[in-house]
Amino acid sequence: MAGQSALITGGAKRVGREIALALACAGANIIVHYRSSSHKAEELADELRGIGVNAWTIQADFSDTAGVESVIDRAIDLAGPVQILINNASAFPLSEFETVTFDDVVNSITTDAWAPFALGRRFGQTPDAKHIVNLIDTRVYGDYDWRHFAYHAAKNMLALFTKMSAIKLAPRVAVNGVAPGLILPPEGKPQSYIETLKYELPLQRIGDPKFVAEAVLYLVTSEFVTGQVIFVDGGRHIREAGRG
Numbered sequence: 123m124a125g126q127s128a129l130i131t132g133g134a135k136r137v138g139r140e141i142a143l144a145l146a147c148a149g150a151n152i153i154v155h156y157r158s159s160s161h162k163a164e165e166l167a168d169e170l171r172g173i174g175v176n177a178w179t180i181q182a183d184f185s186d187t188a189g190v191e192s193v194i195d196r197a198i199d200l201a202g203p204v205q206i207l208i209n210n211a212s213a214f215p216l217s218e219f220e221t222v223t224f225d226d227v228v229n230s231i232t233t234d235a236w237a238p239f240a241l242g243r244r245f246g247q248t249p250d251a252k253h254i255v256n257l258i259d260t261r262v263y264g265d266y267d268w269r270h271f272a273y274h275a276a277k278n279m280l281a282l283f284t285k286m287s288a289i290k291l292a293p294r295v296a297v298n299g300v301a302p303g304l305i306l307p308p309e310g311k312p313q314s315y316i317e318t319l320k321y322e323l324p325l326q327r328i329g330d331p332k333f334v335a336e337a338v339l340y341l342v343t344s345e346f347v348t349g350q351v352i353f354v355d356g357g358r359h360i361r362e363a364g365r366g
């Protein structure tokens with residue numbers, strides 16, 4: 123991937139950080155987008171430069187829809203031609219069927235569906251764009267996530283946008299998704315939050331952010347895959363689909 127550049131949203135820590143490291147180890151320059159984790163983003167950029175690639179940071183809050191698309195132009199101003207966009211940023215608020223509000227749904231759609239869609243659409247208009255990968259969620263296929271109602275709706279919308287964008291941005295740009303399962307507990311929650319669920323998975327283990335990064339790396343180096351979603355979930359989606 124030498125000579126290519128990738129913009130990774132929400133890339134300062136956790137899964138986004140692993141994606142940044144994996145793409146940098148393959149030779150790509152990285153633009154780390156962050157919302158609030160400026161210190162972690164700068165630390166990661168230094169680490170990436172230590173690997174021997176160029177790295178930049180860029181700040182934006184996607185809950186402000188007005189500034190979303192300009193992130194693509196800001197990234198290109200900073201880094202020059204950008205070939206890869208990884209839509210990883212996400213918010214994971216609790217919300218339930220009985221109490222979810224219109225604002226809850228709008229907020230989740232804004233960050234988890236509209237922002238990746240709008241970024242991807244603008245990115246697709248730029249001359250060097252080649253690959254978009256959207257981070258989705260294993261539960262778009264199979265069971266419903268009743269505790270994160272609005273988030274779940276937004277990720278389903280993102281899965282739809284992934285396939286529709288793959289058609290509209292072809293043949294120049296490939297648009298794919300990666301759907302993680304139990305990888306990391308939500309920020310601030312203990313590992314036990316997901317550990318107790320592992321025996322429900324066919325592979326009976328918790329995933330690692332590296333497994334997600336490997337799937338992203340495959341997709342951004344593939345020449346013949348678009349509109350695909352790779353489930354990195356220990357088989358969770360097949361088990362849940364089997365329950366009807």
Ligand SMILES: NC(=O)c1ccc[n+]([C@@H]2O[C@H](COP(=O)([O-])OP(=O)(O)OC[C@H]3O[C@@H](n4cnc5c(N)ncnc54)[C@H](OP(=O)(O)O)[C@@H]3O)[C@@H](O)[C@H]2O)c1
Pocket residue numbers: 131132133134135136137138155156157158159160182183184185209210211212213214233257258259260301302303304305306307308309
């Ligand atoms: N972790 C899992 O096991 C799991 C399971 C299923 C799906 N996924 C999906 O995989 C991706 C990565 O997971 P993760 O757990 O590493 O994500 P995460 O920690 O929940 O979120 C990643 C980053 O998104 C950024 N973000 C949140 N709200 C934002 C906003 N309004 N504007 C801009 N950026 C915002 C935050 O950046 P700052 O820190 O800079 O504020 C955050 O660090 C996500 O799309 C997630 O939905 C993860």
